[in-house]
Amino acid sequence: MSIRVIIALAVLSAVTVSAGEAQQRRPTSRVPMQIELSGGYGFHFGGAGSGRDGTVTLDESGSFGFTLDIPVRQDARIELLWWRQDTQAEFQPFAGAPTSVDIAVEYYQLGGMTDFPQGNLVPYAVLTLGTTRLLGKGNLSGDEWRFGGTIGGGVKIAGQGMVGLKLDGRLLWTARNSGSSFWCGTGGCAIGITGHAIAQGLFSASVFVKVGGPR
DSSP, rough: OOOOHHHHHHHHHHHHHHHHHHHHHHHOOOOOOEEEEEEEEEEEEOOEESSSSSSEOOEEEEEEEEEEEEETTTTTTEEEEEEEEEEEEEEEEESSOOOOEEEEEEEEEEEEEEOOTTTTTTEEEEEEEEEEEEEEEEOOEEEEEEEEEEEEEEEEOOOOOTEEEEEEEEEEEOOOOOTTTEEEEEEEEEEEESSEEEEEEEEEEEEEEEEOOOO
């Protein structure tokens, strides 16, 4: 093999190695991880339990709330949720006339969300745990705090710029001890419930705004 061929091969090898090292040093592009703040309206349905003296049902009604989704990976987020339903609790005694009381049900939740990006559509699954506040209204003063959680999913639809639409469906549950009573005072308890949990369904539509990262 001639000297010229050897020199040419050596130069080609050096160029190839240098190009490879430069490619490795070049920063890889990453999709910016942005916080998502959502606010919207929903519809609660379901929610019933048996009482010591009858049955209790939460009326279907509209609701509203907010979520804050903080990214920890490209496809995973920590979710903070607050959601409120203003409704009536209907008490049907086993003997006697039914009664109703105005209440508010508030969910305070912390959990995780997993995204499954499909272009402008981002389906997701979510699971949260936290507490539920049952708040008496009007003449029914006081509140009760119970352990609760949510599980569900939905889809995020990316819009123009930093704004998008979020469609969400969840099962919400509130734990209760056997024989729980709510809004007790010197005159007794307004509602007594037995069992293990109150379950509700929630469908909601929210507008979300992305915060942070490049526009």
